[in-house]
Amino acid sequence: MAKILVVDDAEFLRVRISKMLSSEGHEIIEAENGLKAVETYKSARPDLVLMDITMPEMDGLTALREIRSFDSSAKVVMLTALGQESVVLEAIKAGARDFVVKPFEKERVLSAVAKLVG
Amino acid sequence: MxxxxxxxxxxxxxxxxxxxxxxxxxxxxxxxxxxxxxxxxxxxxxxxxxxxxxxxxxxxxxxxxxxxxxxxxxxxxxxxxxxxxxxxxxxxxxxxxxxxxxxxxxxxxxxxxxxxxxxxxxxxxxxxxxxxxxxxSSIQKPASIASQPSEKAQSTNQADQTSQPLTIQVKISQESIASAARALQVVFALQEMGHILELNPPLSVIESATPVAWLTVMFRPTKPLYEIRKSLSMISELEEILIEGEQLKSETLETKPVQVESRPAPQAKYSLGELLVQNGLITEEQLQTALRIQRESEGPSKPLGQILVGMGWVSQEVLDEIIAEQSAQKKAPAMVSAEADTTDKGRTKVIDKTVRTSVERLDNLMNLIGELITDRNRMYQLRRELEALYRGSPQVEALSDTIIHVGRITDMLQSEVMSIRMLPISNVFNKFPRLVRDLARKANKQIDLVIRGEDTELDRSVLEVISDPLIHLIRNAVDHGIEFPEERRAAGKPERGIILLTARHEQGRIYITVEDDGRGIDVNRVKAKAVEKGQITQAEADAMSEDEAIELIFVSGLSTARTVSDVSGRGVGMDIVRANIEQLNGNIQVETWLGKGTQFTIILPLTLAIVPTLLVKVCGSTYAIPLVTVNETLRIKAKDIQTVNGRPVISLREHVLPVCNLGEVFALQSRDHGRTKNDYEYIVVVRSGKSQLGLIVDDLIGEEEVVVKSLSSVIGEVIGISNAAILGDGQVALVIDVQGLIKLVTSWSERSGRFERLPD
Structure with a gap:
């Protein structure tokens, strides 16, 4: 099973996503902002990152770039919200492998994850 | 649910x-x-x-x-x-x-x-x-992605001049919030697998975040078709993927040896050859041989599968099965995770080092610790008695050591649980900036709220009850304290007033101050108002010291605001504020400087359930006086108690301090054991706000932390007594309500027409 890093400043979201994924047998690690996500990525080397865009300390886009410059094969799925179309576009350019729009269904997250680390 | x-x-x-x-x-x-x-x-x-x-x-x-x-x-x-x-x-x-x-x-x-x-x-x-x-949505022009094209595609440029262009059409779901981003994903994916000859809509349009419903790509592939399909199928929200010429080209495409010569790219791990090897159907050598044959054969190269079948290494049936499996994997990626469900879940590890629990559980824990402290106190008592009885007995010594140890653990447990219950006062303070802003706006005043010490922690039970009194004090500061801008300007002050809110720990207590740089309390106006309301006589007013007069603001029904405003000024308040705080075994004091400002200081114990007290003996019974109210203890000669206006007083550092005999107040039996004037009396000086009172007691026992239990449910309200506590020796001690006692004593003197004031 995959090791997945879930990054969101909202604990509620982290808990919910973690639960969705751990029920599929994935190992979950969490980070609450971009800065911690980059640190955690470097130390824990997850197979996949699910990351929010709007976060304190360091936003998801910047964290995505840092993670990708550290590991060009990093698989990052952005968690986004309505109104962030242009940021999503930037994220895809920066190498994000997918994006999931909040609010999302469990199936949507699971299929995004399965596509990348199935 | x-x-x-x-x-x-x-x-x-x-x-x-x-x-x-x-x-x-x-x-x-x-x-x-x-x-x-x-x-x-x-x-x-x-x-x-x-x-x-x-x-x-x-x-x-x-x-x-x-x-x-x-x-x-x-x-x-x-x-x-x-x-x-x-x-x-x-x-x-x-x-x-x-x-x-x-x-x-x-x-x-x-x-x-x-x-x-x-x-x-x-x-x-x-x-x-x-x-x-x-x-x-912010529509910004994104930077060009010209520098992004895949290097791999470029390097293989020459090799695939021969391959036929495909027309790939994808339909992006209308539900997608960023269909342009999906289109871009398709473009990137295809750049990895060949050359894009033509794009509709063009890249510049996609990059401007214009929604894309259909994307059409003229494409010259360098990778096998199933890989292209697989790659596109990984992109979410693509409803249809149409690849024209797929049937015709798929076989030829597979002849391209690209992915085997280099190390397999991560995306290419499901190539047919590898799948066969993985499943143990052919060996790695057989695969390499077949690929070499494929490369070296002249004319249009044969598909890998056909070579393998031709060599007799796999049967056509097995080959078909593997190809079917390959496409099934692409279509139903969710199946993989469904399988995973049955695997070891024990490996799942959510890193979270905090635990959430309910307040009731913490309260229960605190109650249990309270019981434990009562028992500890009792054990200490017994230990002393045992030691006195069986001096030198090794068993008693061992028991004694154990009791001390249990006592220490109990202390640690208490402080640990108390720290769990602690919350920073910012939980209360943080609603005040908004409050002050709104109040100031309504009152047409300009006020800055400055907060200090918001990290100071208090027990959540204290936190819950401190909010209302603070709101009241802040309302008062806005309404009565801070002047209107023009008034301030005229007084040579900055137009913006300041309300300073602070919290700090000091000697096991919490000090909270609310201070303003406003007009201060005009003592004469307070007196005049009290006289006007009939609360005091003119003569009493004239005789009052400044401190006494300021205390009048805590008397019910007194408000000195010129107009009753929306904010405060209904004159029901300061008395309730004081009552609330003293109910918490706390204390509120006021200091004011005319024209410069007013400061209220609230002093509270760290927790409500366990109160540090001074134990005293009166007529054989033990009473507990909350330490927060105790100023000092004195030992004076009985003859130094004088009577002024029929009331007992003593002289303390050139001030006159009214005293009262607790035994008399509580109508206990007379404790006159034939003492002479030279016998000593113990006096505990307590205060409530600025009022002080000396309590004459028979003996001082010492300080003890007691667990307080409410009495009102058992015997109703008793003036001068707030709670009961169980002591170490198993006795029940009554906890003195200092504020009530001071009121009681004052009302006695008022009834007899002798308001307490003495010539200086």
């Missing part, structure tokens, strides 16, 4: 706590924003909070909350882009929308729906900001 929203019992407290945090950030930030509209970091933080809140609300399906947070986010986005000036009116409406959000948040986890009309407040937000909520 809440049925209205998509949230579990377990998630509910996290959701609520976080939403409240975001609302708090918004509230504090908006108040600051009014004065710091250029603070980009602040605006960014506000925007983020609204955004996060919207995200969470969306996850539980709280539509009205989403709508309102979205409108708020839109306005903040406008401010962020400096298209909007955060006027006071706009901030008013934004703060109001926070109130609505609080109510909407309350709906989550409750069975009742609020009657909030989000649309009217959204309309107000839109009207004031001139922004339509729908246009929230």
């Amino acid at each position: 809440n049925t209205r929203f998509d949230i579990t019992e377990e998630e509910l407290p996290i959701f609520r706590a976080e939403a409240e945090d975001q609302l708090q950030i918004l509230e504090e930030g908006l108040v600051q924003l009014e004065r710091k509209s250029q603070d980009q970091e602040l605006v960014q933080a506000l925007f983020r909070a609204a955004h996060t809140l919207k995200g969470s609300a969306g996850m539980i399906g709280h539509k009205r909350m989403v709508e309102l947070t979205h409108a708020l986010e839109t306005v903040l986005d406008g401010v962020r882009k400096q298209a909007l000036e955060p006027s006071s009116e706009l901030i008013d409406v934004m703060l109001e929308s926070l109130d609505s959000l609080h109510q909407l948040l309350d709906e989550v986890g409750s069975e009742e729906l609020s009657s909030i009309n989000v649309h009217s407040i959204i309309a107000q937000l839109q009207q004031l900001s001139g922004v339509q909520s729908g246009s929230a």
Whole structure:
């Protein structure tokens, strides 16, 4: 099973996503902002990152770039919200492998994850 | 289980706590924003909070909350882009929308729906900001991606001149919020697998974030078709993927030896050859041989599968099966995770080092510790008795050591549990910036609230009850303390007044101050008002010291504000504030400087359940006096107690201190054991506010932390007694209510027409 890093400043979201994924047998690690996500990525080397865009300390886009410059094969799925179309576009350019729009269904997250680390 | 929203019992407290945090950030930030509209970091933080809140609300399906947070986010986005000036009116409406959000948040986890009309407040937000909520998305021209094309595709440029172009059409779901991003994903994916000859819509259009429904790509592939399909199938929200010429080209495409010569790219791990090797159907050598044959054969090269079948290494049936499996994997990636479900779940590890628990459990824990402390005190007592009885007995010594150890552990347990129950006072303080802002705006005053020591921690039971008294003091400061700007200017002060709110720990107590730099309390006006209301006579007023007069503000029904305002000034307050604080075994003091300001200081014990007290003996019974009220203890000769105006007093450092005999107050039997004038009397000097009183007691026992139990449910209210406590020796001690006692003693003297005041 995959090791997945879930990054969101909202604990509620982290808990919910973690639960969705751990029920599929994935190992979950969490980070609450971009800065911690980059640190955690470097130390824990997850197979996949699910990351929010709007976060304190360091936003998801910047964290995505840092993670990708550290590991060009990093698989990052952005968690986004309505109104962030242009940021999503930037994220895809920066190498994000997918994006999931909040609010999302469990199936949507699971299929995004399965596509990348199935 | 809440049925209205998509949230579990377990998630509910996290959701609520976080939403409240975001609302708090918004509230504090908006108040600051009014004065710091250029603070980009602040605006960014506000925007983020609204955004996060919207995200969470969306996850539980709280539509009205989403709508309102979205409108708020839109306005903040406008401010962020400096298209909007955060006027006071706009901030008013934004703060109001926070109130609505609080109510909407309350709906989550409750069975009742609020009657909030989000649309009217959204309309107000839109009207004031001139922004339509729908246009929230920022449309920026993204930078060109010209530098992005795949290097791999370029390097293989020459090799695939021969391959036929494909026409690939993908339909992107209309549901997609960023169909352009999906289109871009398709473009990137295809760049990895060949050359894009033509794009419709063109890249520049896609990059401008224009929605894309259908994307058509003329494409010259360098990778096998199933890989292209697989790669595209990994992109979400693609409803249809049509590849023209697929049947014709698929076989030839497979002859391209690209992925085997180099190390397999991560995406290419399911190539047919590898799958066969993985399944043990052919060996790696056989694969390499077949690939070499494929490369070296002249003319149009044969598909790999056919070579393998031709060599007799695999049967046609097996080959078909593997190809079928390959496409099944692509189509149903979810199956993989479904299988995973049955595997070891024990490996799942959620890293979380905190545990959430309910307040009741903490309260129970605290109650149990209270019992333990009572027992510890009792054990200490027994230990002393045993040691006296069986001096030198090894068993008693061992028991004694154990008791000391248990006692120490109990102390540690208590402080540990107390620290768990501790919360920073910011939980209360943080609603005050908004309060002061709103009150000041209503009162047409300019006031800054300065907060210090918001990290100071107090027991949550104290925290819960301290809020109302503080609100009252702050209202008073705004209304009575701080002057109008013109008044301040005339007095040579800055137009903006300051209210300073501080908290600190000192000697096991908490000190909270509310200070303003306003006009101060005019003692003469306070006296005049009290006389006018008939609370004191003119003669009493004339005879009052300044300190005594200031104490009058704590008397019910007295307000010196010239006009009764919306904010405060109804004259019901300070008496209740004092009563509330003293109920917590606390103390409130006031100091004022005419024309310069007023400072209220609230002193509270660290926790409510366990109170440090001074134990005293009166007529054979033990009484506990909360240490927070004790100023000092004295030992004086009985003859030094004088009588002035029929009341016992002593002279303490050139001041006259009224004293009272606790035995008499509580109508205990006379304790006159034939003492002479030269015998000593113990006096405990207690205070409530600025009033002091000496309590004559028979003996001082010592300090002890006692666990207080309410008495009122058993015997009703008794003046002068607040609670009961169980002591170490098993006795019950009554806890003295100092404020009530001072009132009682004062009323005695008032009844007899002798208001206490002595010539200096």
